[in-house]
Amino acid sequence: MKSSVHESNQKDDGGFSGDSSGKASDVARLTVFLLFLAWVIDYIDRLVITLALPAIGHQFHLDKAEQGLILTVFFIAYAASQVPGGVLADKIGAKRTMIVALGTWSVFTGLTGLAFNYVSLLAIRAIFGVSEGMFPAASMKALSERIRPQQRLTATGVVFCSNSLGAALAPLIAGPALAAVGWKNSFLLVAILGIVMAAALWKFLPRTLLSADASEPVRHAASLDLRSVLTSRALWLIAATFCGYDIVLWGLISWTPSYLMEVRHINVRNSGILTSIPFFVGTIGTIIGGYLFDRFFHNKMRRLIAPAMAVSGVFLVVMIKATTVGQFILWESCAIGVSSLCFMPIYGVPLRLLPQDFAGAGMGLVNFGGQFAGALTPFIMGAIADAFSFPAAFSFLLFGVALAIVASLASPQTKKDFDAAFRREAPYPALAQ
Template sequence: MPRTTRITVMLLFAAWVVDYIDRTVINFALPDIGSDLGLDHTQRGLLVSVFFIAYALVQVPGGLLADRYGALRVGMIGLLAWSVFTGLTAVAWSFSALLAMRFLFGLVQGVFPAAAIKALAERSLPEQRTTATGWTNSSNAVGILLASVIAGILLPTAGWRVMFAVISILGVTVIVAWRRWMPEPLPQEKIPMAAGGQAAERRAVLFAPSLLGFAAIFFGYDVLVWGVTAWTPSFLQEQRGISTIGIACAAVPSTLAAAAGVVLGARISDKLGGQPRVIVVPAMLFTAVMLFFLPRAEPFPLFVIIGTLMSLAAGLAFMPAFAVPLRALPSTYIGAASGVIIFGGQLAGVLSPLAFGAVTDHFSYTTAFETMAIGPLLAIIAAWLVPQTADAFRAAVGTRRPAVIPDKEVLP
């Protein structure tokens, strides 16, 4: 892997860690926020879902902006803006005000993912993109883990408002690091260039059923991840009487397992040249079954073990949702295509936390966990139907193989 790629992975890793700390720390604060503002489970679920409404709305526009104005510029603007709204969350005085802050926070954070994927695509070889992106996205689990640690320390000692104020400064440090150390993109002779008819091909890709199929895989994956992640702390506190510190400690093995699963799934995808069906089907089938056992695991250590195994299996299915398009498409419009796939996942983020809270209010936590199995089953169906290789994907969307410029050719 080129040095440029390795440095880019490290810097994007840091940015994604901050991204996930800022967005998931509210999951641990929901019981305190609910008590402070007098919110039921449905309202708490809406606080999580409203972020994803805004986040989903800007995925494709964010990718188009990154393609047009540059990935780093769009990424840094998003990073700075979401840090500001993270800090402003600390002063929300009512449910409506907090809802508005979470919406604005999601809106500005939503321009980042496609920009980050495009920035890495410009600094990595196509045959290594899935592995490089997998290492970058393993940061998601690290961010969730650090969010649990921060919440475990600050919630009982300083409260949720101080916690949001403190974490708002993390994004600024990443911006400074990006400006100082982010390398230039790889030379154009090293990465594929778009063939003629770029605008027409972009439209063909963005509206292709095949790309929407990969978005459906990510949707199913995120129904599981965001539904379970958002509500597990509340479940453990309300149903099992586990302290915030205990919940934070329990998050360590599951988040590390999720990170390992993401990296392993990415490596396998690159080794197989795609083939999402081979990875997604068994991984999601396992997690769907485990959702029926998880809420019934009475001994807390057993709950942690099942959750850890689920996290490992779910992590395997993360990068297969991106592997084939990343290998098939040129970096010049990979931002917009990635935005479509990410939109699928964030749509799940809108629906699953809210649905989980509503099912809990009307039925039980156990039924809510079981309902989340819909996501893995949808991912299995989509993985079975999408093109399994880069060539099959290009044939399905009607694009040509990107041309590689010879080393000695002089670029205009």
């Protein structure tokens, strides 16, 4: 008898496909392609505002802390909706959840360009954050339902290369758009991409793939409940690792464009080009990190994460002390490239080990850690820049380096450790047996 979750997914996606090897491969390829495009658009939509911040600040007479709050309010809403988005995907299906998220965030991307004052802009970005926050866990659940376990980490690595690629493409798109049509019209233009992508997911996302090896649970899903997933110390440690990693990432994404324009006096078009360079390097780092984790570090992620983050911290220190734009971008590229090696290892452990029935909620919890970093970092760095300087603000990134190292060292490393942690932490005696 199928579980209620599988029944809802069958209704969601129109039934299960066959499980032949050829069909499974076709499903995997199309799923990865569509989710990759959706994530690229996700990043473009959310990052256009980083290049628009100086113009927005000028129009609404905002200091850097107030500009940072525009980013922070998005991330607060985005972080808060990670777990609810995962639960919603588990309940009504990943496909429905993704389409609702994409359509809604695209509307509010466009509405950003229609904001008439600072308060309306904050409100729009908060709702934008809620709608984007429903997408990540749902997309990971959609992936786990359509990709066999032995292919899942590789597929996830390909999909999540979109994060760095989207971060690289966003300034290349936003810079010329801002220069040509202004910040308001730029948001209206990029909103169209999301509407088109939502329609593509609805039309072309394959049906779920059900097979005997569809998941590799820590225990049978029936022996887990949502509370045991959401209160797991093991998952919270992985979330804290992701938080540290994302303090570095979102700090650089949020404030590098403003630094280049306001301190180095680079125009918006050229700032977009320079801002994109480190994230093309990060795309390569994400691919390499996924390969290294899959081949050598899948049972010892700390041996990859801790050294990579430490080396990234050294590059950040040199970046902060850079005296020219070229040096700054060079060392930023090195820092992002090396830290990006950690992205797939952070995601890899829970993605491999959580049961499919709780993949949405579990990955939502891990992603919450990263987005909590996004909620704190732009505002804190903006306040530091107002009070001191941009170099002082960039020094805050070293706290993220330290957090990622400490949390990764404390996290479970193997399936045995992960399973033991769940059994110790189970809120009900039956789960610990």
